[in-house]
Amino acid sequence: MTTEQLRRRFLVEELFVPGEVRLVYSHEDRMVVGGVAGPADLPCPSELRAEYFLERRELAAVNVGGDGAVTVDGTRHELAARECLYIGRGAREVSFDGRFYLVSTPAHTGYPTVKATLEDAEPVRLGSAERSNERTIYKYIHVKGIQSCQLVLGVTVLEPGSMWNTMPCHTHERRTEVYFYFGLPEEDRVVHLMGRPDETRNLVVAGEQAVISPCWSVHTGFGTASYAFVWAMGGENQAYEDVEPVAIGQLR
Numbered sequence: 497m498t499t500e501q502l503r504r505r506f507l508v509e510e511l512f513v514p515g516e517v518r519l520v521y522s523h524e525d526r527m528v529v530g531g532v533a534g535p536a537d538l539p540c541p542s543e544l545r546a547e548y549f550l551e552r553r554e555l556a557a558v559n560v561g562g563d564g565a566v567t568v569d570g571t572r573h574e575l576a577a578r579e580c581l582y583i584g585r586g587a588r589e590v591s592f593d594g595r596f597y598l599v600s601t602p603a604h605t606g607y608p609t610v611k612a613t614l615e616d617a618e619p620v621r622l623g624s625a626e627r628s629n630e631r632t633i634y635k636y637i638h639v640k641g642i643q644s645c646q647l648v649l650g651v652t653v654l655e656p657g658s659m660w661n662t663m664p665c666h667t668h669e670r671r672t673e674v675y676f677y678f679g680l681p682e683e684d685r686v687v688h689l690m691g692r693p694d695e696t697r698n699l700v701v702a703g704e705q706a707v708i709s710p711c712w713s714v715h716t717g718f719g720t721a722s723y724a725f726v727w728a729m730g731g732e733n734q735a736y737e738d739v740e741p742v743a744i745g746q747l748r
């Protein structure tokens with residue numbers, strides 16, 4: 497595929513339009529990703545053939561702006577920067593006040609709507625300054641955190657001067673993963689690597705853009721400045737550790 501074909505197929509651009517909720521439906525594990533520059537209400541696009549968005553789905557909203565709030569069936573949840581709200585199947589009315597990144601997967605049952613702060617996410621520090629990959633992984637929705645049907649989601653924040661994420665990298669044959677980069681200065685970019693481990697391609701990604709990684713694809717990258725990203729997975733299982741590790745020397 498050419499650069500343009502790769503970008504059309506795997507890169508999600510232009511998610512934030514004032515007063516709108518923008519959504520992209522991927523057939524990779526039927527994940528929906530979106531952006532809200534609120535105030536705005538969650539619509540129910542006709543492609544879902546549903547009465548309301550969460551009739552057969554679950555949703556996570558991560559605050560990628562300043563202070564914000566999400567109202568779910570009349571209950572208002574205040575969210576500070578980088579905090580996350582999980583909204584279970586069955587919620588009928590969802591509205592946003594602020595800047596949110598959204599991820600949704602199909603759901604077979606309704607789990608409670610729960611808010612998580614950075615402290616709730618049991619931060620794990622990884623990497624080192626020597627390898628330019630000092631970072632903290634905050635897991636929000638996972639087996640030992642917020643319960644969901646299939647969604648697994650968290651935020652990774654790089655330290656100033658650290659540019660690499662997820663190296664050594666991996667694939668996970670049982671799940672699709674989407675990375676949404678944010679907190680990157682306007683003029684900077686992340687060079688994101690995708691593709692099978694023995695045949696990689698790169699996408700040059702700006703802040704507030706998302707990259708879809710099908711189950712066969714690695715997902716790793718380096719920025720021209722530090723950044724944060726939301727990682728979200730959907731698919732066969734929720735085991736965060738269930739990955740096929742790729743040694744650095746295996747990459748082509």
Ligand SMILES: O=C[C@H](O)[C@@H](O)CC(=O)C(=O)O
Pocket residue numbers: 631633651652661662663673715727736739
């Ligand atoms: O499957 C797990 C995901 O790729 C991320 O959680 C990895 C990550 O945030 C990192 O290494 O910085």
Ligand SMILES: [Zn+2]
Pocket residue numbers: 666667668673715
């Ligand atoms: Zn991964």
